[in-house]
């Protein structure tokens with residue numbers, strides 16, 4: 001039996017967040033997205049709305065019930081207003097799910113303020129020499145009495161400049177590939193940590209950067225999950241973030257097409273509104289179709305996750321297709337706006353630059369397609 005309806009609770013959240021996006025996020029998006037400062041007061045509002053606690057235990061301020069679909073709804077709907085802030089619930093979901101594998105001490109220290117929207121945590125996997133081939137990472141974690149000493153460099157890490165701490169993946173010296181990689185939560189104020197701001201073409205408030213570790217001591221209590229199994233745990237949780245990021249991009253595209261539809265009705269050329277020209281209206285129709293298809297790939301992936309069923313291929317489909325569909329739709333919305341689409345006074349160009357990040361961040365399209373193809377060849381069929 002097929003059911004494409006959201007539950008009453010999910011529908012209610014969509015409506016609440018759509019209103020929040022329209023009133024609190026969209027009017028400030030151009031200003032917020034042009035700044036390198038992370039807007040903590042707005043993050044706190046998301047915390048107050050309970051959006052950052054979806055799926056986390058109530059004792060830490062969470063909602064208690066795991067609901068990846070609800071998180072996807074939050075990402076899509078918040079992106080109508082601000083695609084950068086919309087990534088906050090995804091980041092908290094991804095970081096928090098891993099912290100739940102950690103000690104009671106780190107859970108109590110980081111989860112409540114993160115869920116309340118008071119602090120950010122980064123995820124530091126990529127290095128100058130390893131991105132797509134993440135298991136080739138070189139940062140080392142050497143055993144010392146009471147903990148580990150970390151040495152190495154992480155780069156292209158979102159939230160670097162505003163994070164209190166980071167999940168850092170580092171390997172036992174002498175180990176190779178995914179074996180021997182552990183995950184640690186590292187306070188970024190620790191001795192031996194240095195940060196470098198990296199400037200991207202978008203996502204400016206997310207404070208992209210590099211993190212250098214020079215003999216950084218990490219206590220035993222800050223190991224997340226089993227020693228040597230950090231890589232596997234991270235990969236499992238990326239299946240969540242990939243579908244949610246697809247929805248985030250699509251939310252930004254939906255808003256852009258809605259703006260283009262309004263503009264097309266108002267703008268006249270050659271004595272007629274743009275809506276009278278199929279060259280315009282068919283662009284809107286085509287992109288609306290692609291968006292609708294891609295949305296349901298993402299939601300099906302999150303729904304399967306909620307049912308504890310396999311969804312790795314669908315997560316990868318969401319991650320490569322969602323951002324591509326979104327960027328093409330935003331580009332079309334820009335063209336329908338003529339010169340105004342290129343203007344820095346309108347949000348379209350900013351959304352385009354922000355969404356472009358997700359063609360690469362969290363795994364490129366080629367890497368996602370490799371994952372999908374592997375499953376097709378293993379099963380001998382394309383049906384999921």
Ligand SMILES: Cc1cc2nc3c(=O)[nH]c(=O)nc-3n(C[C@H](O)[C@H](O)[C@H](O)COP(=O)(O)OP(=O)(O)OC[C@H]3O[C@@H](n4cnc5c(N)ncnc54)[C@H](O)[C@@H]3O)c2cc1C
Pocket residue numbers: 122123124125126130131132133155156157158159200203208357358360361362363364365366367370
């Ligand atoms: C805005 C942004 C935010 C990011 N945030 C984070 C973060 O918070 N934390 C973090 O750890 N990382 C983050 N990253 C890093 C991101 O995950 C990596 O950039 C990404 O995984 C690609 O790695 P790379 O840049 O080293 O490219 P490479 O791995 O060098 O790939 C270069 C090109 O070759 C292609 N390629 C590589 N291998 C294959 C293959 N086997 N088959 C086909 N094509 C292939 C890739 O698709 C790509 O086009 C972020 C990146 C960006 C752009």
